[in-house]
Amino acid sequence: MKRYLLRVGILASVLAFAFVFQPAALAQDGGEDIPSVEEIVERANRVAYYQGKDGRADVQMRIVDSQGRERSRRFTILRRDKAPPEQRAEEAGADRYTGDQKFYVYFKGPADVRNTVFMVWKHVDEDTDDDRWLYLPALDLVKRIAASDKRSSFVGSHFFYEDVSGRNPELDEHELADVTENYFILNNTPKKPGQVEFSRYRMWIHRDTYLPVQTEYYDDQGEAYRRYTVENVSRLQDYLTVMRSRMEDLRSGGHTIIEYSDVEYDVGIPEDIFTERYLRNPPMNYIE
């Protein structure tokens, strides 16, 4: 009964204040502050994609189709934030950077893609497409890839390019739909619906840590057809780290599980790792 009243209270106050106040401080919940939607979105984005100045991880993907047939991808991913020093740590200890990043993905398996390298310069600016390169070692070929569709499969998995490198929060309108014991529940609608396959998506963001624990994508009929779930997390070097996550195709029944291992932050990966030099000569000291 207490909980019911609390819920009614929260929702009613949300309704009441939507008309009166800017949604800066939404409501009170048992005496705790509820941050603004913007802050939730920003902090969730940071927890999901921007921890540490750089990082490396070994990734194992299991791709299971609707008939249970399994494929795998193994790669090492290196990441470096392209942060000018002044943007870093404006307030002591508070790293608020959510800007451009560079990714280097070195494939270790399956055998036919071994030693292939995929490199991305991610640009947060909406009008600038990401730069993407692929290095094919058998041909010694550095190939440039058109980056227009970020919502297509990443290496044949159920994850999209955008799930791996992060979707720009600026592309969506965000609304705090609910606050539960554990979660902030966000409803997100695309500003340009023609560019994406979903009509909206819902995120469950852990209140204490701002980790997005689940994301569901809905089609025009309001039917959920795609679901991302975090299944296991660890705290490494004081950064909350997803160790296993799952992306499900709710229509076909297929799914992909990603497991991370040997995750390290603030490794000190130099910026020139993300250049043609290291496409052709992989930096094995960061990879093995």
Added chain:
Amino acid sequence: MFKTLRKQQHRAAAAAIFFIILFASSMAAAQGPALPDGLGEKKQQDQETGPALPSGIDSGGEKQESSGPGLPSGLGEDQGVPEPGDDDSLAGVREPMKWRMPKSVKGYAEIRGGMRIHDDPVHDDASLAEARLQLSWDKRIAEYLPRGRFKATGDLIFDATVSDHDDADIEEGTGLFDLREFSVSFTPLDFVDIRAGRQILTWGTGNLVFLNDMFPKDYQSFFLGRDLEYLKAPSDAIRASFYTDIVNLEIIYTPRFDSDRFVDGSRLSFYDPASQTMRGEDNPMDVRLPDDWFGDDEIAMRVYRNMEGYELAAYGYQGFWKSPAGSDSVTGERIFPELSVLGASIRGTLGEGIANAEFAWYDSRDDREGDDPFVENSQWRFLAGYEQELVTNFTMGVQYYVEYMIDHDAYKDNLPAGFPARDRARQWLTLDLTQTLMAQDQLVLSLFTFYSLDENDFYLRPGVDYEFTDEWKFRAGANIFTGNRTDFFGRFEESSNVYAAVRYSF
């Protein structure tokens, strides 16, 4: 200031909550437990969209019902944060025990067969019938050389269409063994990389069209329908790369000329306009290769830099035409005249796709005036291309390419009577279509088309790739040439073929 504002808001919120709760409970008391419209709907929606708890996951709180997913392990309030090592769920991912090659040896086994689709007066119907085993060994040798790495890749080939397997030549890659790579790379200084030995080398911006890439190509493999990786033949060279903040410089020295593995008639027949005959197994081209160590050497250079995603490069080359580009007027042997190349390229994002442009000046040093009919004229070459993913999983690339003879008048004036004169320009359009299909991109349909604007001849490369599993792959495709027998592509018409291959990678 914001704090006071927030406090005021909090106070107002508390007041509103109090008021609304009062209002709601009085309503409830008066009319029973029905909820106000808006709230009721909200709650219902919540139940519809609230996901069921994934199995095997501990929920962090007990009071979650329809309010969201269970917390993942590691996020629960009452549990200690697990160490990455003691996560038992990883056990399920471990691959089953099976026999394996030593970890650093990888490769594939493949069978590939091809058929000619026209009656070739010179060759059998079978164009390709080969079993291939590629083994590749990749070893870090950082303990001996800074950032050292050793790589060796070799192919064992049994080809049933070739009668004489003794004719092995490691340089030309004929015979039972083709050594693709045998190289050592290391970083003697922070800003210098060296790679020495047999290696595959590629640069430039074209898609299957090469202007400044003067490294050997294997057009025979390409036209026969071998895997695309065999378009590049290995070089025996030393590559030194220097990296600075302003530009990067690469110098590749090949002490003895490495020619293309060009179509000479031995595997694929074609009409040879120079001799005005069909070349085939029984009368392949007679060639004379420059083959003096350090005398007939090649040097290739590239200066490049990436400016905010735009790749700029300038190129230089001194060596020889890579495929026969002249003939000895006495012996009739085909020769590789001296050649220098200077060029430049740019590549970057344009609109929603990738644009590239490249030009090259081919200085045919043995025919500077252009009046030697037996040596290729000097040329300008230019390429412009654009590639874009038009709709999800469907990519289209177009290229325009032109080869322009610099001394065409001199060439025409000195052409012996009876020889058909070439046009001043040779222009191609290429169209590359790729469609990826099925949920996990297992099926790829592709079509690469070369079309000659001046001669109206075509070269079509349709292909189907299918992945059965991570290990087993299937490919079928065709090389179809149409046009007049004197045209650039048309002369290969009799060699048009279809092929299929199954590959097991390990």
